[in-house]
Amino acid sequence: MTSLTAATAARSSASSEHSLVVEDLRVHYDTPEGVIKAVDGVSLALKPGERLALVGESGSGKSTLAMALMRLTKAPGRIVAGHIYLGGKDITLLEEPEMRQLRLNEIALVPQGAMNSLNPVMRVKHQIIDGILDHVADRKQTPDSHELEERVNRLLARVGLSPEVGRMFPHELSGGMKQRVAMAIAISLSPRVIVADEPTSALDVVVQRQIMQTLGRLQQGLDAAVILIGHDMGLVAQFANRVGVMYAGKLVELGPVQQIFTEPLHPYTKLLIESLPNLEEKKKFIGIPGLPPTLLRLPSGCVFHPRCPSFIKGTCETVAPHYQEVRPERETSCHLYAGVRA
Amino acid sequence: MTALLELRNVSKLFGGGFFSGRPPLHALDGITFSIPEDRPTITAIAGESGSGKTTLARILLGIATPSAGQVLYRGKDVARISGAERKRFRLEVQPIFQDPFESYNPFYKVDHVLTTPARNFKIGKSKAERRSRIEEALHAVGLQPEETLGRFPHQLSGGQRQRVMVARALLLRPRILLADEPVSMVDASLRATILDSVYTLNRTHGISVIYITHDLTTAYQVSDNIIVLYRGSVAEAGSVEQVIKQPKHPYTQLLVQSIPRPDPRKLWGDVPARGDAEALGEAVGCKFADRCPFVMDACRSAVPPLHHIDPHRVASCFLYRDSKVVAEQDIAGVFAPRADAARTGPVRA
Numbered sequence: 088m089t090s091l092t093a094a095t096a097a098r099s100s101a102s103s104e105h106s107l108v109v110e111d112l113r114v115h116y117d118t119p120e121g122v123i124k125a126v127d128g129v130s131l132a133l134k135p136g137e138r139l140a141l142v143g144e145s146g147s148g149k150s151t152l153a154m155a156l157m158r159l160t161k162a163p164g165r166i167v168a169g170h171i172y173l174g175g176k177d178i179t180l181l182e183e184p185e186m187r188q189l190r191l192n193e194i195a196l197v198p199q200g201a202m203n204s205l206n207p208v209m210r211v212k213h214q215i216i217d218g219i220l221d222h223v224a225d226r227k228q229t230p231d232s233h234e235l236e237e238r239v240n241r242l243l244a245r246v247g248l249s250p251e252v253g254r255m256f257p258h259e260l261s262g263g264m265k266q267r268v269a270m271a272i273a274i275s276l277s278p279r280v281i282v283a284d285e286p287t288s289a290l291d292v293v294v295q296r297q298i299m300q301t302l303g304r305l306q307q308g309l310d311a312a313v314i315l316i317g318h319d320m321g322l323v324a325q326f327a328n329r330v331g332v333m334y335a336g337k338l339v340e341l342g343p344v345q346q347i348f349t350e351p352l353h354p355y356t357k358l359l360i361e362s363l364p365n366l367e368e369k370k371k372f373i374g375i376p377g378l379p380p381t382l383l384r385l386p387s388g389c390v391f392h393p394r395c396p397s398f399i400k401g402t403c404e405t406v407a408p409h410y411q412e413v414r415p416e417r418e419t420s421c422h423l424y425a426g427v428r429a
Numbered sequence: 430m431t432a433l434l435e436l437r438n439v440s441k442l443f444g445g446g447f448f449s450g451r452p453p454l455h456a457l458d459g460i461t462f463s464i465p466e467d468r469p470t471i472t473a474i475a476g477e478s479g480s481g482k483t484t485l486a487r488i489l490l491g492i493a494t495p496s497a498g499q500v501l502y503r504g505k506d507v508a509r510i511s512g513a514e515r516k517r518f519r520l521e522v523q524p525i526f527q528d529p530f531e532s533y534n535p536f537y538k539v540d541h542v543l544t545t546p547a548r549n550f551k552i553g554k555s556k557a558e559r560r561s562r563i564e565e566a567l568h569a570v571g572l573q574p575e576e577t578l579g580r581f582p583h584q585l586s587g588g589q590r591q592r593v594m595v596a597r598a599l600l601l602r603p604r605i606l607l608a609d610e611p612v613s614m615v616d617a618s619l620r621a622t623i624l625d626s627v628y629t630l631n632r633t634h635g636i637s638v639i640y641i642t643h644d645l646t647t648a649y650q651v652s653d654n655i656i657v658l659y660r661g662s663v664a665e666a667g668s669v670e671q672v673i674k675q676p677k678h679p680y681t682q683l684l685v686q687s688i689p690r691p692d693p694r695k696l697w698g699d700v701p702a703r704g705d706a707e708a709l710g711e712a713v714g715c716k717f718a719d720r721c722p723f724v725m726d727a728c729r730s731a732v733p734p735l736h737h738i739d740p741h742r743v744a745s746c747f748l749y750r751d752s753k754v755v756a757e758q759d760i761a762g763v764f765a766p767r768a769d770a771a772r773t774g775p776v777r778a
Contacts, residue, residue, distance in 0.1 A: 144616040145587075262478075291477035291643065292687040296697055299689075318617060321646075321689030325697055344693045362621050363691040364650045366673065372625035372650070375618035378586050 105172070106279045106312040107133040107156070107194075112169035114148075114155045123382045125151040125164065127336035130410070133312040135279065138303075140315040140323040140344075142359075143333035144379050150199075152333070153284045153316045157196050158186045174279060191222040195278040197302070199285040201269035205257040211268050212239045212253030218272045242271040245308070247301055263294035267301065274305050281306060284316045299326055320363050324348060332356045335380050335390040338410060340419040352419045354397045389422065397423055431504065432463035432761070433604055433637065434489065434522065439498035441484050441661075456484040458661040459498070463761040464605060464637050466503075470767045471631050471638040473648035473669070476658035477684075482641050485658070486609045489639065490524055520550050523603040525627075527610040529590035533582035539590075540578050542597055550601055566600040567593070570626040588619030595626045599634065606630060609641045624651050631767075645688055649673045654741075654764040657681050660716045663735060663758075667742030668765035678744040679721045715747070723748055734758065741765040 114126035126148045133139055143149045154160050156171060158178055170177045173193055178186060190196075198204040206214055216235050223229060230238065240250045246267040257265055266286060273281055283302060287295040299322060306313045315326055323330055323344070330347040332340040332355065340353040351357045358375045377394035380386055386393050392403040402422050410420035439460045445453025458481075464472065476482045487493035488500060491507045500507040502518045510518060526532050533542060543563045546552075553559040564574040570592045582590060591611060598606050608627055612620040628651055630636045642648050648655055649669050656666040657678070665678035676682045686698065715721070715728040727733075727747045735743040736752040743755050743763050755762070 144618060292645075292689070293477070293683055296687040296689070300697065319689065320617065320691040324691045324693045324695075325689045348691070348693055359618060360691075362618055364621075364624075364646045365691065366646055366649055366685075366688065369650055372621040372628065374621035374625070378588070379616070379618075 104134060105132045106135050106137075106174065107314075108170075108172040109152075109156070110170040110172070112152070112155060112171065113167045114151050114160055114164055115167045117163045117165075118383075121383050124336050124385075125382065126155060128169070128410075129333075129336075129338045131331060131338065131341060133280065133314065135312055136307070136310045137329065138306065138313045138315065138327045139329045139331060140317060140327035141331045141333055141338075142318060142320065142323055144318060146335070146379055146382060147333040148336040149316045149318075149333050150284055153196070153282050153314065156280075156282055156314065157190065157194060158183075159196075188222065191218055191273070191276045191278060193278055194280040194282065195273040195276070197266075197269055197273045197281060197283040197286045200289055201265040201286075202257070202262060202289070204269060205265060207257050209256070210253065211243075211255055211257070211260075212236070214268070215239050215242060215253070215272055215275060219275050222276055238275070242275055245274070245305060246271045247297075261294075262290050263298060266290065266298050270298075270302060270305060274309060274311075277309050277311075279309075279311055281309075281311050281313045282316070283313060285318070286315075287322065288317075288319075295322070296325075302326075320359065332359070335382060335385060337390060337420065338418075339391065339421070340417075342417040342419075346417065352413065352417060352424065353391075353421050354395045354423070355391050358394075358396070389420075399423075431466050432501070433466040433503065435463040435501040435504075436460050436489070437499045437501065438758070439485075439488060439495040439500060441481070441488065441493065442496045455661045457481045457488070457495070459758060460485065460663060461498075461757060461759045461761075462656065462666075463759075464639070465761070466604075468766060469631055469635045469637040470654060470764065471628070471640055471652040472764070473640045473642060473652035473655040474658065475642055475645055475648050475655055475684075477643060479660060480658040481661040482643075482658055483609065484661075486524075486607060486639075486641050489607055490522060491518065516550075520601055521604040523598040523601055523606050525591070525594045525598060525606065525608040525611045528614055529587045529594065530582070530614075532594060533590065535582055537581075538578075539580050539582055539585060539593055542593065543578075543600060546597065546601055552600060562600060563596075566596040569599055569629070570596045571622055572596065586619070588615050588623060591615055591619075591623050592626060595623065595630065598636075599630055602634070603636060605637045605639065607639045607641070610643070611640075612647065613642070613644070620647070627651065645673055645684060653767045656760065657684070662716060662732075663743075663745055663760060664717065665742065665744040665746075666735075666760040667739065667763050670765075671739055671742045677738060677742065677749065678717075678746050679723055679748070680717045681744075683720070715745075735760065737763065 109129060109131050112126055112129045116123040116125055129152060141149045155166055160166055166179055171179050239253050243250060243252055248267050287298050317323060327344050330344050331338050334355050340356045348360060351360050362373050362375055375394060380390060388404040388406055389408050392398055399422055408420045408422045412418045413424040439457055441457040442453040443456050445451060474482050474485060488495055494508050547559045553562050567574045567577055572592055612623050624647060627638060631638045640652055652669050655669050655672050657664045659680050665672050665681045672681060676685050714730050715733050718724045718728040725747060733745045733747045735745045735755040735758050736749040737743050737755050738749045738752045741763050743760055
């Protein structure tokens with residue numbers, strides 16, 4: 088029930104129609120204080136060429152979800168339940184060596200803060216080559232050094248960098264250039280899914296726009312699906328086709344970008360959209376009342392009920408709402424739409 | 430008109446020592462402006478990384494000294510004042526920093542950041558009076574004293590911690606509040622509340638605010654006037670209605686066009702934006718020339734002065750060379766009086 092739509096999609100056409108299907112995924116962290124349900128039953132599906140943005144505040148589980156999709160969840164975190172189908176194959180069942188073959192080939196990560204993900208004592212081109220050699224599907228087809236050099240130059244050109252950058256060290260590059268190198272590595276083996284975890288969070292607006300537009304072009308060229316993880320609703324509006332809103336480890340709403348911004352369904356999404364400052368007119372400052380919950384002590388019933396202006400007494404604090412499709416292409420978990428079905 | 434805080438042709442150079450073999454980096458290049466005593470306004474200082482905005486903040490607080498030029502507080506050079514005058518400066522100019530985690534000592538309760546300055550600056554006559562003043566300040570920023578005092582910093586959220594810093598500033602009743610990126614590390618849902626309390630400090634408590642940020646959208650929402658810095662120099666300055674809504678300097682235009690609008694109907698155009706600021710070396714002439722779509726020969730040979738192109742706007746650009754040059758490059762003269770626009774008073778979330 089919780090994962091009705093995505094589950095159906097997975098069963099009917101996981102291999103052909105969708106690049107990625109996530110079904111009732113749960114990622115928990117075991118801590119001395121108790122179990123933290125960082126991702127608590129998330130289901131979604133992505134088609135080739137689609138751009139899905141996952142937004143949420145810190146602690147909403149968006150980055151934990153991104154890491155789980157890469158199968159890079161680190162202890163004390165672990166995937167406790169659910170399935171991730173990548174091109175029809177359930178990667179939650181794979182052994183690490185098999186999973187390693189899929190990274191870069193099938194699914195690649197553009198990390199948050201590329202400055203920390205590049206090796207400071209290795210020239211850029213060797214870092215790109217490293218990725219290719221490490222993940223190339225068939226060892227017998229390992230390209231020779233001349234061919235590798237060519238490939239590095241082509242990749243650098245695709246992300247808007249000159250071949251000279253290949254001979255440089257990361258400290259010689261600006262923040263934007265480093266992020267471009269990270270993108271070159273991510274697309275080096277033409278993955279079908281790209282996970283971009285706040286790829287521009289430390290960059291200036293002008294550079295941010297260049298990087299996002301480059302990412303968009305690369306994605307179109309590969310017809311890859313992109314999951315953009317972020318909290319900047321501006322970037323989401325500029326980049327995504329669909330938006331998923333996360334709150335306290337749960338997906339609370341998912342829909343096409345236009346509709347999410349003009350006609351949000353879930354009260355949390357509504358408040359989030361209303362709280363955005365704009366450049367059109369000076370508005371009252373409207374924040375979301377209350378605070379995000381502590382994941383160790385989640386509220387009963389609907390996790391958003393203590394902050395919700397549309398709170399229904401007797402229902403919201405006792406019963407957790409089902410995540411369901413309430414209109415074509417619109418999914419949400421809120422009692423306000425309990426009786427509605429698509 | 431006496432200025433409360435005044436910058437006169439302030440420059441700051443880093444590096445470039447005899448043995449470094451490199452020219453010095455001009456973090457700030459001849460900045461002149463002032464914060465008036467009689468009308469408390471909110472002034473934004475905006476710029477990207479490397480624009481010099483943090484250096485400017487440090488100089489305004491007296492933490493850093495300018496390489497050239499002067500910072501005057503009530504007419505006295507901040508670098509030279511001492512004793513009681515220095516203490517008064519420290520009391521009347523209060524900072525709020527970017528990181529609501531690093532401003533606290535994790536071993537002390539939150540109360541510490543409120544009681545210590547209250548005691549040092551002799552706020553209230555007795556312990557009980559200090560306590561009530563602290564509670565008052567917390568209420569003013571939308572916090573419940575009983576849910577805030579007696580806790581350790583890690584027990585509060587980033588937004589709450591940042592609001593305690595605003596309460597601390599309010600408690601001391603400063604004349605100037607210098608907020609350096611106060612919301613950039615706070616979640617979106619809590620930003621509005623913090624900006625609202627900063628706005629209230631100005632509008633109801635008469636405190637002048639200098640809001641340092643990279644975010645033009647919040648700068649537009651909060652401030653009356655703005656100074657846009659580019660690599661240590663003023664590119665454009667004036668009322669936010671003019672500078673942000675109808676930018677005239679090519680750099681401000683590029684910045685405003687690049688803002689990711691939270692509206693899928695207003696998408697970025699595909700304007701080719703050349704290079705990024707940090708990748709470029711020191712330039713002769715206009716610092717923006719290499720990235721400017723309107724670059725002319727003149728831009729490569731001389732630094733454009735600030736031209737007074739609208740009643741409440743100046744820009745340093747040769748495109749406006751027919752307009753009058755601003756006397757002594759002092760931009761404070763063009764600042765608009767505070768506009769209490771259509772905003773119907775702040776809303777407490």
